[in-house]
Amino acid sequence: MSAHHEQSFLSKYVFSTDHKYIAKQYTLTGVVFAFIGGLFAVAFRMQLAWPGIDVPIVGVLDGTKYNMLVTNHAMIMFFWAAMPILLAGLGNFVIPLMLGADDMAFPLLNMLSYWIFLVSALVLILSFMAPGGGAATGWTMYPPLAATQGVDPDSNFLVNLWTGGSLLILAVALEFASMLLGGINFLVTSINMRAKGMKLMDVPAVVWMLNLATVDFMFSVGPLIAGAVMLLFDRIFNTGFYDPARGGDPILFQHLFWFFGHPEVYVVLLPAIGIVSEIVPAFTRKPLFASKWIIIMAVSSAFIAMIVWAHHQFVAGIDPRMAEFFSITTIIISIPFAFIMFAVIATFFGGQIEIKIPMLWAIGFIVFFFVGGVTGIFLGSAGFDMYAHDTYFVVAHFHYTLIPIVFFAGLAGFYFWFPKSTGRMLNETLGKLHFWTTAIGLNMFAFPLFFSGLFGEHRRIFSYASYDPLMADWILQIRHVATYGAIIIAAAQLIFFLNIILSAMNGEKAGKNPWKCNTLEWVADSPPPHGNFTTPPACYRGPYEYSNPKRSGSDFWPQNEQ
Amino acid sequence: MSFLPEAYSSVAGDVFGLFKVILFLTSFWFTVSIGALFYGIFTSLKKQGGKAKYLTGDDWAQSKWIWIPLVLVVLCDFWVDIETAKVWTKVEIAEAMPQSDYEVKIVGRQFQWEFTYPGPDGKLFTEDDVQIADGNDGELVLPVNKVTKLHLTAADVLHSFFVREFGFKQDVIPGRILTRWVQPIKEGRTELLCAEICGSNHGTMRNWIKIVSVEEFDSFIKNLNSGSVAMATEKK
Numbered sequence: 001m002s003a004h005h006e007q008s009f010l011s012k013y014v015f016s017t018d019h020k021y022i023a024k025q026y027t028l029t030g031v032v033f034a035f036i037g038g039l040f041a042v043a044f045r046m047q048l049a050w051p052g053i054d055v056p057i058v059g060v061l062d063g064t065k066y067n068m069l070v071t072n073h074a075m076i077m078f079f080w081a082a083m084p085i086l087l088a089g090l091g092n093f094v095i096p097l098m099l100g101a102d103d104m105a106f107p108l109l110n111m112l113s114y115w116i117f118l119v120s121a122l123v124l125i126l127s128f129m130a131p132g133g134g135a136a137t138g139w140t141m142y143p144p145l146a147a148t149q150g151v152d153p154d155s156n157f158l159v160n161l162w163t164g165g166s167l168l169i170l171a172v173a174l175e176f177a178s179m180l181l182g183g184i185n186f187l188v189t190s191i192n193m194r195a196k197g198m199k200l201m202d203v204p205a206v207v208w209m210l211n212l213a214t215v216d217f218m219f220s221v222g223p224l225i226a227g228a229v230m231l232l233f234d235r236i237f238n239t240g241f242y243d244p245a246r247g248g249d250p251i252l253f254q255h256l257f258w259f260f261g262h263p264e265v266y267v268v269l270l271p272a273i274g275i276v277s278e279i280v281p282a283f284t285r286k287p288l289f290a291s292k293w294i295i296i297m298a299v300s301s302a303f304i305a306m307i308v309w310a311h312h313q314f315v316a317g318i319d320p321r322m323a324e325f326f327s328i329t330t331i332i333i334s335i336p337f338a339f340i341m342f343a344v345i346a347t348f349f350g351g352q353i354e355i356k357i358p359m360l361w362a363i364g365f366i367v368f369f370f371v372g373g374v375t376g377i378f379l380g381s382a383g384f385d386m387y388a389h390d391t392y393f394v395v396a397h398f399h400y401t402l403i404p405i406v407f408f409a410g411l412a413g414f415y416f417w418f419p420k421s422t423g424r425m426l427n428e429t430l431g432k433l434h435f436w437t438t439a440i441g442l443n444m445f446a447f448p449l450f451f452s453g454l455f456g457e458h459r460r461i462f463s464y465a466s467y468d469p470l471m472a473d474w475i476l477q478i479r480h481v482a483t484y485g486a487i488i489i490a491a492a493q494l495i496f497f498l499n500i501i502l503s504a505m506n507g508e509k510a511g512k513n514p515w516k517c518n519t520l521e522w523v524a525d526s527p528p529p530h531g532n533f534t535t536p537p538a539c540y541r542g543p544y545e546y547s548n549p550k551r552s553g554s555d556f557w558p559q560n561e562q
Numbered sequence: 563m564s565f566l567p568e569a570y571s572s573v574a575g576d577v578f579g580l581f582k583v584i585l586f587l588t589s590f591w592f593t594v595s596i597g598a599l600f601y602g603i604f605t606s607l608k609k610q611g612g613k614a615k616y617l618t619g620d621d622w623a624q625s626k627w628i629w630i631p632l633v634l635v636v637l638c639d640f641w642v643d644i645e646t647a648k649v650w651t652k653v654e655i656a657e658a659m660p661q662s663d664y665e666v667k668i669v670g671r672q673f674q675w676e677f678t679y680p681g682p683d684g685k686l687f688t689e690d691d692v693q694i695a696d697g698n699d700g701e702l703v704l705p706v707n708k709v710t711k712l713h714l715t716a717a718d719v720l721h722s723f724f725v726r727e728f729g730f731k732q733d734v735i736p737g738r739i740l741t742r743w744v745q746p747i748k749e750g751r752t753e754l755l756c757a758e759i760c761g762s763n764h765g766t767m768r769n770w771i772k773i774v775s776v777e778e779f780d781s782f783i784k785n786l787n788s789g790s791v792a793m794a795t796e797k798k
Contacts, residue, residue: 089753138759144736145761170642195793244737251735284606290628290689316733317724317740320654327646331639338635342628343619345595350615363603367596374588381642383649384580387729390722390757445765454565454581456726459758461765466698467753469567469726534571547614553616 007530011275015250017107018530019092020421024465027089027414028434029121030081034406038490042483044069044462060161066462067136068164069275072128074139074454075168078264082406086271086281086310087217088117088182090413091210097521097528098204100195100537100560105188113181120174127167134164138460140257141169143242143250143527147234157236168482169232176221183214195520195560198539201292202559204519205543208295209274212302213267217307220263227256254316258309266305269401270298272369272409276362278543279416280344282517283359284351285555287544289343290305297336304333325383330380337373341366352555353549354517357431361412364439365404372400375450390460399446403489407438411496418500419514423526424507430499437492445485448478518558519543567726570752570773572745574729576649583645587726593629653730659743662709667691668702670714670721670734672761675754675769677702682787686713692786699771705779707748715739725771733758736773746773750764 016022046053047061054060061069092110096103104110112276128134130150137146150163160166190211194203230241231253240246242253281288288294310318310326311428346368354361375397379385388394411434457464464470513522520539524532537560545557569575596738606614619625651658667678674697681690694700702711714723716734724731725744732742756767774782 033694043617049667063765067759067762069763081756094595109646136762142720142758145759146720149761150602244735285614287616287618289617290625292620293625315731315734320650323650323654324647326715327650328643331643334639335632335636339628339632341595342631344601345602346617346619346628348599348606350617351602351606351607352608352612352614353603355610360794366599370596372591374592377588377642378581378584381580381584383577383646383653384584386583386650386653386731387577387726389731396782456567456724456755458724462760463765466768467755472657504616544618549616 004023012530013161017111019096019104019107020528020532023089023092024108024421025114026084026092026117030084030120032087033076033121034081034085034149035490037073037081038486038493040069040073040076042072042486042490044259045483045486048461048464048477052454053463061462063134063462064133067138067460070460071136072124072134072168075135076124076401077171077406078139078268079172080124082268082402082410083175083179084117085410086268086406087210087213088113088299089177090206090212090271090410091182091186093417094204094521095189095207095210096193097420097524097532098519099193099198100523100533100539100541101193101538102531102533104185105193106185109181110185113178113185116174117178118182120171120178123167123171123174127164127171128168130162130164132164137165140261141165141228141231142257143231143234143253144244144533147231147242151235153238157391158348160236163235166232169228169235173225173228176225179217180221182204183218186211186214195537195539198559201295202539202542203292204274205277205288205294205298206271206274209270209277209298212293212298213270216263216302216305222262223256226259227253234441237467247431251313253318254313255310258312259306260310261312263302263305265401266302268405270302272365272405273298273344275409275413275416276344276365277414278357278517278519279362280347281546282416282515283362284348285355285546286347286351287546287548289346291343291542291544295345296339297339297450301333301336301340304329304336308333311380311382311385312383327380327382331377334373334377334380336528341373356411357426357428357435358515360432361408361415361433364435365408365412368400368408368439368442369404371427371447372397372402372404375400383518387456388453390458391453392457392459394448394451395459396446396453399442403442403446407442407489411435411438416515417521418503418539419510420521420524420526420528422504422507423510424503425510425514426503426507427499430495430502434492434499437495438561440490440494441485441488441490443485446483447486448481452478456544478513513521513558516554516556518545518556520559523558523560567719568679569729570689570725570746570748570750571729572648572729572747573653573748574613574727576652577729580645580649584642587642591635591638595697654742656741659711659741660709660745662743664705664708665711665713666704667713667715668723668734669706669717669718670723670756670760670767672719673756673763673767674698675702675721675723675756675767676717678781679786692797694786698766698768700768701772702754703774703782704744704746705776706746706773708776708779709743709745712742713739714742719760720758721756721760721767724755724757725752727752731757749773749775 043055133151233239240248242248308329311330547555551557669676676695678693680686714734716736722733754769
């Protein structure tokens, strides 16, 4: 891989094996799907605020259409937006650069990974065109509903394959295959291709977190694939894995699903914490507080993440004695995350803080994710979950975790590495406007839902007309405010797109190291050429040596400088 | 918290009480943490010629500032765990289930709830059970202050038996009968919801629960068994 010669347009931009372009492909695809998923949400939120409204494009929503939009909103946001952006996009961009490598270990495999991902996205789109439309079973795809919806047991398997539910399972399976290939690259590259002298503890936190996320994904995805294959067989070959009348068990799927589904939360959370762990030291000009312990805590959380899954099933009909075990592991997993958050907050003390745009998003992440974190305790407590499960309290809680993760941490990373990726700075004024509108949108959308959730408003209901107490004036008001919030979040992203277009054309030139950081990606040109570094950098120290008194003349000490 | 519904069952107060304990603890930690964050930010903003402190957090003198709060967090975690276990054991654990003379079988079916009461023999799951299957108007009648055993199951897909005022929810599963219990503490009428997505009309799946005095309940059962209940019932 020594010769990095000139490339044709196709091999540079389309069939690229360059990790930076693959990162851009993943991120761009993810952003497009985030927008689609966001518009789905706006559509069904409009139905909730103004029942019976003729929503642009999708029309008037009935129960089926509403369920379809809700189901696919979640699917898209998780598997076609959060994962490609935070795991594949970010990982592909930063891992080789931060390790001082010229590319991923297996560039061709990397390209394959993206193209399988794109095929999975196309299969997802195809699923909407199947007779009866897309899957409408909730993103958790619980059988027997998901095993039977849209299925005609007397038809042949091709007819049943050509249904929203079956195609969605296929799309998700392809997406997993793509992320597994990408994950192999992450691990092999991080283990074998570190710069000369870079010890494991010199590896930046974000690379650690990306690898831990990958490991969590790899260990948890197998059971889900097994579960999904059985679900697909139930649909297309009329098997009875989940049909109690034929000796099957619907709860089996829930275990397989959540054995994956819970670690999946950490698959996106860990990279988000990684991003913030890079940005906070850079803009406080201080070492990341207790950085070694942050890594140790993250490793332990990745393990504990594998034994908390049944807290999603407290009321699902599992043995109630089991719930007590999972209540305890759930509470235990708050320990490493509490440590990490405390350590990040401690990093602010005694710094020389400059609140540039990436830092603004990082602070936003900490504050809003904390709301999501503490409200998780209510749901982790089996006794209260008995009441709050499947109400809007849950919806509010996980939007306060996932919107900070994907939007706030994700955008912090985007604003932070955009200069490296394109060679130009993003506009600060538009960046601030983008931040504040998104922050207002999030809180208008999600905070009121805690209250209607506490009152017992249950979710996935297309119209509350059947429920008198849930039509009280104050709840109607909450539905309006939440819908306006969702629209504001979506509209705020237009500012972001405008900023990208304007800055990519006319933005201030970034230079190699606009934020004065230590990690190796800032040694390369902006944007880094094919092959990244003119001479492979060596590594002499950890990534967070800011304001070290032994260093005279500057407040940072790049990893590659002796 | 006035946002929580009025308690109609003997355990709803415990469940809602758990909310208050957790709200107290989480509000405290949220305020402390975010307060510390903003204190840190506003006392450490960049000053001309200023120098950041080189604090790595590697020694105890520095790291105690996060280890000590962490230990306190863990103690609070256990507090929550203990309170949770008390409520959970009371409501869910079979050994703690109170004795009862009343029982009813509840079936979730797309998109309504059906209720089956014992027939003249006074026993459930026998030939003469009486079923109330009256679409979304069907009422589950329960005697106030008495413990009633609920035998919960589903006919087709998953549903979830959810009564806001009982502070209670239980998914129901085809092919399995789960036995739980309820002790209403006041007379009245509440909605019975389905809290698990069950198909296109999940959003219309709503029945009623009517809590009546023991005398009224006895005459309700009597009428049910003599077939003179006004609502559509089905002998089975």
